[in-house]
Amino acid sequence: MLTPKENFLLAAVEHKKPEWVPNEMSDVIMYGGAFESFENGPAGGGLDGFGVTWHATESAGGQPVPGGKPVLDDIEKWENIVKFPNLDEYDWEGSLAMQAGIFGADRDQRVVEYGMWNGQFLRLTHLMGFENALCAMLEEPEACDALFAAITDYKIKLVERVAKHFKPDIITSYDDIATERGLFMSPGTYRSLIKPHHKRLNDAIKAHGIIPFIHTCGKCEEIIPDYVEIGTAAWTSAQPMNDIEGILKKYGSQIAVVGGYDTNGRPGLEEATNEEIDADVKRCMETYGPYGSYVFMGFRLMSGAGPESFMEGILPINDAVEKYKHIK
Amino acid sequence: MSKIEDVKVLVETGKSKKVAAAVQEALDAGDKAQDILDAMIASMGVVGDKFSSGEIFVPEMLIAAKAMSKGVEVLKPVMAGDGSSSLGTCIMGTVAGDLHDIGKNLVVMMLESAGFDMVDLGVDVPAERFVEAAKENNNVVLIACSGLLTTTMPALKEAVQTIKAAIPEMKVIVGGAPVTQEYADEIGADGYAPDAGSSAAKAKEIIGA
Ligand code: B1M
Secondary structure (H helix, E strand, C coil): CCCHHHHHHHHHCCCCCCCCCCECCCCEEEEEHHHCHHHHCCCCCEECCCCCEEEECHHHCCCEEEECCCCCCCHHHHHHHCCCCCHHHCCHHHHHHHHHHHHCCCCCCCEEEEEECCCHHHHHHHHHCHHHHHHHHHHCHHHHHHHHHHHHHHHHHHHHHHHHHCCCCEEEEECCCECCCCECCCHHHHHHHHHHHHHHHHHHHHHCCCEEEEECCCCCHHHHHHHHHCCCCEEEEECCCCCHHHHHHHHCCCCEEEEECCCCCHHHCCCCCHHHHHHHHHHHHHHCHHHCCEEEECCCCCCCCCHHHHHHHHHHHHHHHHHHCCCC | CCHHHHHHHHHHCCCHHHHHHHHHHHHHCCCCHHHHHHHHHHHHHHHHHHHHCCCCCHHHHHHHHHHHHHHHHHHHHHHCCCHHHCCCEEEEEEECCCCCCHHHHHHHHHHHHHCCEEEECCCCECHHHHHHHHHHCCCEEEEEEECCCHHHHHHHHHHHHHHHHHCCCCEEEEECCCCCHHHHHHCCCCEECCCHHHHHHHHHHHHCC
């Protein structure tokens, strides 16, 4: 029998049919993300390494949310205003030890995935506020391109540190460029302005022998072929407003899909019943499982800060996964 | 092309740096301020429809709205005191616990372009604040509540119920990604719009304009 790690890699990286449907929420040691204080501010809120203020709210399940006055008003002035985190000030080994203590370090059994939050587009929105950032992409594309390039240079330095200290199998870049109904920007704007930087980051990750994933919530099915083209092994947090089955049929041999659960629908609600949760997990396993190249992922947004409420939301989902993961 | 046509094209294509001058030129050429405003409202209607149908995206809509507001700035002093085009005041906000405002801001822009005087309460607005604002402002005909998180849908319900309990005749419209027509009905709202493009028509329908 395969280890969960081998089984996961078979689906997510080799794009083949695994022995059972892997579960992102249990087969993975997930490092990074909110622990990067230089990216998301210190726990409980504060400034990140770019000078952006973050705070934690109850309805965000304790997750950090950017706010405060935008650091950058005029994109053309970015070179004089935007500062980047000093990655050498960060206690990499201390952070690794702390996270390994929380999430475990059974590297032979589970894959190690490092979540690199705040991708190039998201970082622009954190610096400028969403609306200004979106306008800037249309009104000042050259300046945006230059800032995206600088953010990518910084991210590549981050990848070097992560590779050295965390030695992950996978690095996932989180760039939420989509909304419930479609991309934030036109596919043309994505392709001309963001995609080249996503590609350069993917290439840098691969140069360290690490597998690149990209996380994008919302409806982004139009650019899945682009994610394939820039060498992304898996698209994560796939939500069912996308034609996931169609994507698996068409691109499953080139890119894996991690997700499926209806996190924004009834089963994603705090008050979802166990029957509703069960039924949606079963739907995922039956609909997407047979294609291979699929990893289940599902969570519920819970109110209340702290990891306990997050876990409380996930447990019944994971129980259902155990029940249905062998469906052929 | 007539000066008004120029203004329309500039609004639709979001050329905010050029609109003010074009509006001034139209005024200088003898076009009536009200006609220029109506033309810009029509342009935003076109932009809203294109957004609803997926032909354009959030940035295109934002720059169009920005362009329109530059044009309105030029018209304001000319039209001061002329309340004829107002549909009344609309209070809008994102409900308690919810910090998402991009969709709400687009709806504010569309309702404003359609002729409502907008009072934007921002994000994380407690239910009672909508009621207070309705009492503090003149000629409030509509309250619009936005909610983006499944965890704040109960706050949307509370907002509608608090408003209806305090001011039973007040019309309330709701929206946001997780909201559906069924949910709007269930919580007692008078209307629901799935996107910013359709929100203006719905809002007018609700108030009988
Ligand atoms: C009154 O009448 C009306 C009529 C129509 C109305 C209306 C009112 N209001 C809206 N409409 C309608 O018209 C608008 C225009 O057509 C539309 O508005 P929308 O707002 O739907 O559409 C906008 C034009 C574009 N859409 C958006 O702006 C939302 C985009 C996504 C990516 C999103 C964003 C941008 C953000 N987020 Co948040 N965010 C997501 C979103 C992902 C998604 N798939 O949607 C969503 C909503 N977020 C989510 C989450 C979980 C969160 N977010 C959070 C924070 C943020 C940011 C601050 C980073 C940012 C908001 C920035 C801002 N200034 O608003 C946190 C919560 C903070 C809080 N307490 O509110 C946090 C909890 C965690 C986090 N760290 O991301 C998810 C909610 C899941 C759920 N189950 O509810 C989410 C769906 C992403 C996901 N797939 O997980 C219509 O709905």
